[in-house]
Amino acid sequence: MKMTKNCKHCRQLFEARRTNHVYCTASCKTKASYKRNDYKYVSGHYQKQKIKDETILKDESLEAVVENKSNNKTSINPSSISNAAIGAATSNAALYAAKKLFAPDTLSATKGDIKRLTEKLLGRYHLIKNLPKNSNSEFPYFDIEKQEVVYFK
Ligand SMILES: [Zn+2]
Numbered sequence: 001m002k003m004t005k006n007c008k009h010c011r012q013l014f015e016a017r018r019t020n021h022v023y024c025t026a027s028c029k030t031k032a033s034y035k036r037n038d039y040k041y042v043s044g045h046y047q048k049q050k051i052k053d054e055t056i057l058k059d060e061s062l063e064a065v066v067e068n069k070s071n072n073k074t075s076i077n078p079s080s081i082s083n084a085a086i087g088a089a090t091s092n093a094a095l096y097a098a099k100k101l102f103a104p105d106t107l108s109a110t111k112g113d114i115k116r117l118t119e120k121l122l123g124r125y126h127l128i129k130n131l132p133k134n135s136n137s138e139f140p141y142f143d144i145e146k147q148e149v150v151y152f153k
Contacts, residue, residue, distance in 0.1 A: 002015055002016070003019070004016070005021070005022065007023050007028050008023055009023055010024060010028050123144070124144050125143055125150065126142045126144070127140070127141055128140040128142055128149065133151075136151070137153070138151035138152050138153050
């Protein structure tokens, strides 16, 4: 029994010689089969879609790695440095500055020295630039808490 159907694959009208024919040609049947099994038509030959995706994924991740490597070599991205690292570096620098400032020979500092330096860093003491050092070669600072000029090195 002859009947006209739309090909299940290409949607073109074709004359089916049997009732169970759903594709216009063997080619469409094959293509439909590939499609069902996740094959993708690529320039004349079929390729398993899954394999292609994996290849693309692999290439992209490889590129990302290469890109990251080159970025690391050429520059340090400030946003990639964690706040913890900055905090540690800052406190280390402050501690070293405290030691260097208050006891440059021994590189040791008392708790009072560090407290005073911390207060300087935090803004309690402000160096007064238009006043000379005192007789002990100490710098003048304005003490915001006591609202008076104090001297220390
Ligand atoms: Zn067809």
